[in-house]
Amino acid sequence: MQTITNIAESPIQTIHHPTLDKYGLTLQVKRDDLLHPVIQGNKWRKLKYNILHLKQAGLEELVTFGGAFSNHLYATSMACKLFAIKGHLIVRGPEIDRHNPTLKMASACGLTLHPVSRVEYRQRNQPEYIQTLQAKFNNAYLIPEGGTNALALQGVEELAHSLPQSDYVMTAVGSGGTVAGLISGLPNHTQVLGVTVLKGAEYLAQEIHELITIQRCAPWQLLYDFHHGGYAKTTPELLSFCHEMKVKYRLPLEPIYTGKLFYAIFTLAKQGYFNKGSVITAIHTGGLQGLDGLRYLDNQKST
The missing domain is CATH 3.40.50.1100 (Rossmann fold)
Structure with a gap:
């Protein structure tokens, strides 16, 4: 019988991509979408x-x-x-x-x-x-x-402690709980970058500050320019990117959260945002059942 404490730790997948090779970057993906078939x-x-x-x-x-x-x-x-x-x-x-x-x-x-x-x-x-x-x-x-509450942050801090040494740890940001837990749990030599999926999400910075209760935490920044029009909004470029990552790199993404995160990573890499030789760990936060919701809404529109 499944117990609360015996769900195994998720694996790390390393992505080999020409863009990453060109800029001398290592991209590791913490595949938390594989924690459990449904509670992921x-x-x-x-x-x-x-x-x-x-x-x-x-x-x-x-x-x-x-x-x-x-x-x-x-x-x-x-x-x-x-x-x-x-x-x-x-x-x-x-x-x-x-x-x-x-x-x-x-x-x-x-x-x-x-x-x-x-x-x-x-x-x-x-x-x-x-x-x-x-x-x-x-x-x-x-x-x-x-x-998101104090006990939730405890769980995300546990995730932070499981990660390999990284220069950057990146995650998609909705309500701010996951990024707050990473900020609290990671060492202060790791930069935490949160990619907001909502339009006009500048208010989240204050809410994240209020969630963090420790004095010494990892440096962090929110990136607001990769929402593709707002929550659950998509663009043809984003959808094409998600498809490519699934087909070529066996990395399934959805365009609401994780697609926007990885799109941001590759865009920033091309812009020279990361120092050469940097190790980036991206958190795959799951949510792939969101694809069922998108298909359902598309079918509703077409009927």
Whole structure:
């Protein structure tokens, strides 16, 4: 039986590419998409210590939040099934599309979906709203949207400690939890670069500062110019790049998070951003089920 602590560490893949060779760069990929068939990538890193805490506290249920195509909801659903947890998902609605692949997965795993209006959903971080939910689900552990909290950072710091020595460690940035954990867990001779996938994400810098609780941490920077139009937006160049990386280098990517990360790495390499001889470790944060969501939306548009 799968236990919380026996999911094996993910492998490292080295990418050999003419662009990297030209600029004397080594690119290592931490394949966290291979951690588990479903609970993969940064979502497992964030969930691990939250689930351990839930079990140790003697709780039997959890409540968390997300949009209809949320990677966090997808991973949480399978985690609840595997570890015998009764799960409740507060889904940004107001209505539930039962054909949505993420929500179908959640229902198949036995979770209860609670659609709420967008107005109510915006209250998800308000203390009064949290108190209301705790009163309603009085034997449940609440996990924030995206899974980011102090216990989540503990899981990402564990990832940081598993990485080979690197000059740069790079990750895609959505809510900021993964990059904050890397900043906290890596040595101060490693530069952490976060590629934001949202347009207008400058506000994230302050939120990441607030998540970091240690004084001595790795130097870091957010890169804001690789969002390709905004969250879940794509360009023909990005889609072509993702296809090439899968076919030529056996590196499956999706264009919402990981595709933008690797596109940024190769663009920066061509611009001479990295010093010759640099070792770059990129975190493949999983989320490949997002491709199912994109295909579903494309089919919806064509019908």
